[in-house]
Amino acid sequence: MSLYYFNPIPLTKNTSYAEVNDWKSIYKFISLGVGLNDRTYQFKQPVDSKIYHKYQLPQLSTTNMSYKDCCDKRAKELWDLSIRLQKPLGIMWSGGIDSTRVLVSFLENFPLAEIKDRIKVVTSYDAKIENQEFFRTYIAGKLDIVNVHTLPWMFDRSIILVSGELNDQLFGSDLLRNFMLENASCFTAKFSKDIIIQYVNQRIQNMRVTSLLVDAVVNSATTYGITLDKNADWFWWWNFCFKWHAVCFRSLLVCAPNLWSNLDEDFINNYQHNFFCTDDFQLWSINNSSSRNITKWSDYKYQAKLDIFQFDKNQEYFETKLKKGSLRTVFVQRAVLEGIDSNFKVIEKLNLEDHYNSDNDFKL
Amino acid sequence: MKDVLYIVISYENFCVHTVSRNLVTATALASSSIDCFIQGIFPQSPMHKQITSRDFFYDKVWKSDGKAALTEIDKSQVTDSWLAERDVIRLRQDLFGLWEQWTHNALARVSSTKWTLFNAVAKSELEKCDISNGIFTPLIQEYARVREMEINAAVAELSLKIDTENAIKFRITALAEKYKDKINKIMTRDDLILVRDCMHQDFWGNSTL
Numbered sequence: 001m002s003l004y005y006f007n008p009i010p011l012t013k014n015t016s017y018a019e020v021n022d023w024k025s026i027y028k029f030i031s032l033g034v035g036l037n038d039r040t041y042q043f044k045q046p047v048d049s050k051i052y053h054k055y056q057l058p059q060l061s062t063t064n065m066s067y068k069d070c071c072d073k074r075a076k077e078l079w080d081l082s083i084r085l086q087k088p089l090g091i092m093w094s095g096g097i098d099s100t101r102v103l104v105s106f107l108e109n110f111p112l113a114e115i116k117d118r119i120k121v122v123t124s125y126d127a128k129i130e131n132q133e134f135f136r137t138y139i140a141g142k143l144d145i146v147n148v149h150t151l152p153w154m155f156d157r158s159i160i161l162v163s164g165e166l167n168d169q170l171f172g173s174d175l176l177r178n179f180m181l182e183n184a185s186c187f188t189a190k191f192s193k194d195i196i197i198q199y200v201n202q203r204i205q206n207m208r209v210t211s212l213l214v215d216a217v218v219n220s221a222t223t224y225g226i227t228l229d230k231n232a233d234w235f236w237w238w239n240f241c242f243k244w245h246a247v248c249f250r251s252l253l254v255c256a257p258n259l260w261s262n263l264d265e266d267f268i269n270n271y272q273h274n275f276f277c278t279d280d281f282q283l284w285s286i287n288n289s290s291s292r293n294i295t296k297w298s299d300y301k302y303q304a305k306l307d308i309f310q311f312d313k314n315q316e317y318f319e320t321k322l323k324k325g326s327l328r329t330v331f332v333q334r335a336v337l338e339g340i341d342s343n344f345k346v347i348e349k350l351n352l353e354d355h356y357n358s359d360n361d362f363k364l
Numbered sequence: 365m366k367d368v369l370y371i372v373i374s375y376e377n378f379c380v381h382t383v384s385r386n387l388v389t390a391t392a393l394a395s396s397s398i399d400c401f402i403q404g405i406f407p408q409s410p411m412h413k414q415i416t417s418r419d420f421f422y423d424k425v426w427k428s429d430g431k432a433a434l435t436e437i438d439k440s441q442v443t444d445s446w447l448a449e450r451d452v453i454r455l456r457q458d459l460f461g462l463w464e465q466w467t468h469n470a471l472a473r474v475s476s477t478k479w480t481l482f483n484a485v486a487k488s489e490l491e492k493c494d495i496s497n498g499i500f501t502p503l504i505q506e507y508a509r510v511r512e513m514e515i516n517a518a519v520a521e522l523s524l525k526i527d528t529e530n531a532i533k534f535r536i537t538a539l540a541e542k543y544k545d546k547i548n549k550i551m552t553r554d555d556l557i558l559v560r561d562c563m564h565q566d567f568w569g570n571s572t573l
Contacts, residue, residue, distance in 0.1 A: 009569065031572040125476075125528035128521060141516030145524055149531035328571035333470055333535050336570045 002050035003347075003355055005249035005340040006035040010350040011047055017352065019046055019362035022206065026213050029203045030175070030243075037245040040223045043216035048357040050342045054269065055248045057241065058279035060225045063287050067303045070280040075105035078273060082118055082160055085270060090146060090159040092251075093123045093139070095130030096324055098164030101304040102275045104311045107138060120144045120159065122151065126329050131321075133314050148330055152256040155263065157271055165247050166276035170285040171301045172292045173239035174325070176232055180297055183231070188293055191228045193218065212361055217242065226286060236292050240285065248274055250327070252346075253336040260346045268344070298322060368404045369415055372453065373428050375399040379442055380426045380434065381453045382418045389460045396456070396548035398449050403428065422454065452551055459547050459556050459563075466567045467540040474532045476525070483526045490526070495519060539566055 009032050012024040023046050024032070037049050039057045065073075082089045091106070093099045106115060121143050128135040139145065146154070154161060168174060179199060180187050186195055193214060201210040217238045221228050224241070228234050252263055252272065285291070291303055298320065309318035339347035339355075370390035372381045381400060384390040390402045405412050411434050414420065425442055426434045439447075477483070489503045500508075500515055508518035543563045550556050 009565065033569065033572040123524070125525045128524060135521070136513065136517055140518075140520040141514050145520055147524065147527045147531060149528060149535075332571035333532070333539050333567060334570060335566070 001345075001355065002048045002342040003035075003339050003350075004050060004052050004342055004344070005246060005253070005337075006047055006049060006350060006355070007336075007338045008032055008035050008047075010338050011352045011355070015352045017046060017356065019360065019364065020352070022209050023360075023362045025204050025206050025209050028205070029200055029213065034243060035246045036242045038216065038220050039241045039244060040220040042220045042223055043242070044357065044360045046357055046360045046362055047352065048355045051245055052248070052268070052342075055245050055277065057224060058282050060286070061283060063280070063283040065280055065284055067281075067284055067288075067291070068307055070278065070284050071101065071105040071307070072109055073280060074275055074278055075102075075109050077278075078160070078162060078275070079106070079110060079118065081270065081273075085160065087158065087160050087271075088118055088120050088144075090120050090122045090154060090161045092148065092151075092161065092163045093121050093127055094164070094329070095123075095127035095134065096164070097301050097304050097308070097321060098167035098276070099127075100131060100134055100164075100308050101167065102162065102164045103134075103138070104308055105275075108311060112142070116143060120146045122146045122148050122154070122161070124148045124329055130324065131317065133317065134312060137312065151251070151330060152254045152334075153259065155252070155255045155259040155267070155271070157262060157267070160271050160273065161251070162273045162275050163251055164276070165251070165274040166244065166281070167301065167304060169236075169240045169244050169247065170276055170281055170291075171236075171304070172232060172294075173235040173243075175239070176235050176300070177297050179231070179235060186231055188230055188232060188295065191231055191233060195231055196234050209362075216361070229289065230293065232292055232294075233289065236285075240282075248277060249340055251330075252340065254330065254334055255337070255346070263340070263346060264344045366407055368406055369412060370402045370404055371421070371428070371434075372400050372402055374446060374449070375401065376446060377442055378428045378430065379437070379446065380421045380428060381450045382421055382457055383415055384418070384457065384460075386464055389457070389464050392460055392463070392544045392548070393453055393457060395544065396453075398453060400453075405432070418454070418457065422450070455553065455556060456547050456550050459550065459560055462560065463540065463543055463547060463563065466563070467536060470536045470539075470567060471533060474529050474536075476529065483529060486522050487526050490519065490523060493519065542566075 008024065008027055012020050012032070027034070035049070036043070036045070037051060039051055041051070078089060091099070091103055093103055103121070106119060121139050123145060124147060183195065183199060186192070197210055197214050200214055201207055204210045204213070217234055218228060220241055221237045228237060255263060294300060294302065305318055305321060309315070337346050337348060338350040341347060367385055369383050369385060370387055371383045372390055372393050373379070374381055376399060382393065384393065394400050394402050405415065409432050411432070425437050425439055427437045428434055489501045493500045493504055500519070504519065505515060507522065508515040511518055513521065543559070546559045550559055
């Protein structure tokens with residue numbers, strides 16, 4: 001059975017397949033917990049994985065939509081869904097740039113009185129600390145708050161969950177931060193495979209595997225029909241094309257066992273949404289490479305920060321806010337699922353024997 | 365060592381298996397199927413100075429008189445099975461060290477107030493408020509005033525803080541209990557490695573998804 005989501009950690013343990021050690025080493029570059037999935041199907045791993053049709057790459061085309069246009073359109077789309085299903089929207093707010101941009105999209109497009117009835121803010125105290133002014137001004141005492149630590153029990157169709165996931169993938173990658181620190185001079189330079197190989201191999205320490213990964217990202221971009229112009233583009237495409245799919249699924253992994261049977265196609269299409277997961281956003285990202293051409297890390301996701309600033313006028317947040325991982329708050333010290341198969345059946349414990357793909361790039 | 369030391373004593377022969385400076389680790393060690401109990405050795409006891417590490421109870425065999433005194437006895441006076449049990453407890457203690465650190469570190473990250481009773485008192489105050497009718501206790505009103513916040517915003521902030529910290533601490537405690545049981549089933553070094561790896565994944569690994 002093909003997998004929509006897999007955690008590589010259990011798959012790379014206690015296995016007799018010779019190529020698994022090499023396969024495992026690509027995850028030294030990112031994190032062993034993030035299962036990559038090339039959305040152009042060029043990169044073949046020892047695990048039988050599949051892309052869910054809703055999370056495929058869009059048909060390549062140009063677009064005139066701005067980032068703000070995409071946000072406005074998406075907010076209206078989700079608002080309409082909430083009216084149609086007669087269920088509130090549960091906006092997951094971490095206080096970070098992505099989820100704040102999501103809330104701003106609703107606050108800009110709908111009257112506060114209606115928002116109060118339709119939106120619940122799914123959050124935690126860490127979020128309040130991360131964006132205190134926004135919490136005080138727009139959330140505390142004004143909107144209903146649901147504690148994000150009850151997320152495992154929110155998969156019961158009583159609320160439409162909306163996360164700020166995938167904005168990272170639109171703007172580049174958090175991996176760019178280290179690359180920028182170590183290679184400031186060539187960050188915005190013309191794409192050089194040698195520089196990327198050298199950088200990636202410092203992590204992977206296996207030239208065959210490094211070349212395989214770097215080439216896979218380049219080939220996938222070529223297959224899709226785009227050119228990687230700058231070094232930063234390689235990281236973006238890796239995140240946009242290879243990591244996107246795992247990010248789409250990961251919030252489901254904390255679902256409480258008594259609600260596992262709820263996780264089906266209807267649930268994915270109606271009750272769990274990543275705000276930035278639309279063709280409009282993806283085409284905006286593909287057609288606006290300038291949004292990734294930054295010279296300092298504080299400019300990462302500049303357009304999203306600018307939109308927030310134009311709404312809340314919080315100069316300090318605009319000038320100093322840096323990307324900070326927030327998902328760990330939800331996942332840390334929590335039991336999580338290891339896989340989801342292409343029938344949306346959850347898998348508590350993964351075993352490579354059950355999902356082995358012999359037609360893979362790692363075989364010697 | 366200036367703190368109270370906790371020795372783990374066998375019910376079989378009243379000989380000492382090991383010592384720990386940490387009460388939670390000592391009680392965890394004693395909560396296995398190995399029949400034993402803990403006893404505190406206070407700094408004023410003459411034995412306290414002599415016990416510099418747990419090896420003190422590994423190099424030689426010490427017997428408790430059930431009060432505060434310990435007497436060294438010859439190894440020939442204990443059974444091989446008791447010595448094997450002592451080895452198992454020592455092995456488990458190795459991993460309980462990590463268990464203690466990780467539990468402590470996980471809880472430390474959500475300990476936000478110097479006054480440890482704050483959340484309990486705040487929760488009780490919030491329960492006395494009738495928020496929909498605008499009735500708030502003096503403590504809650506004062507909190508909002510000091511924080512320079514609207515009272516509804518202060519209530520929302522406080523509730524979120526308490527619920528967040530309680531939920532995380534509750535979960536961490538459940539995890540600690542789970543691994544206390546697992547560690548107390550360890551019999552070999554291989555068992556230890558297996559449990560250690562799972563414990564690492566559960567404590568920290570899932571946050572990198």
